[in-house]
Amino acid sequence: MATEQVISVPDMSCSHCEATVTQAVRSVAGVVDVQVDLESKKVTVKFDESKTSLEAIKQAIAESGYDVE
Numbered sequence: 001m002a003t004e005q006v007i008s009v010p011d012m013s014c015s016h017c018e019a020t021v022t023q024a025v026r027s028v029a030g031v032v033d034v035q036v037d038l039e040s041k042k043v044t045v046k047f048d049e050s051k052t053s054l055e056a057i058k059q060a061i062a063e064s065g066y067d068v069e
């Protein structure tokens, strides 16, 4: 069952950040879809709760070099 969560990533500022964060989230097994909104600095992620968790996704973003709120 896929769920959708919004993660705030305040340090994203350009298309490079968008690409880095998108790739980091996509690399997490179980993630179905990733949308980055640079204006609101939010990442909307759809994922399979039986395969991953919000915490694991936040961890992947943090490991790519961006602080997660």
Ligand SMILES: [Cu+2]
Binding pocket: 012, 013, 014, 015, 016, 017, 018
């Ligand atoms: Cu950037």
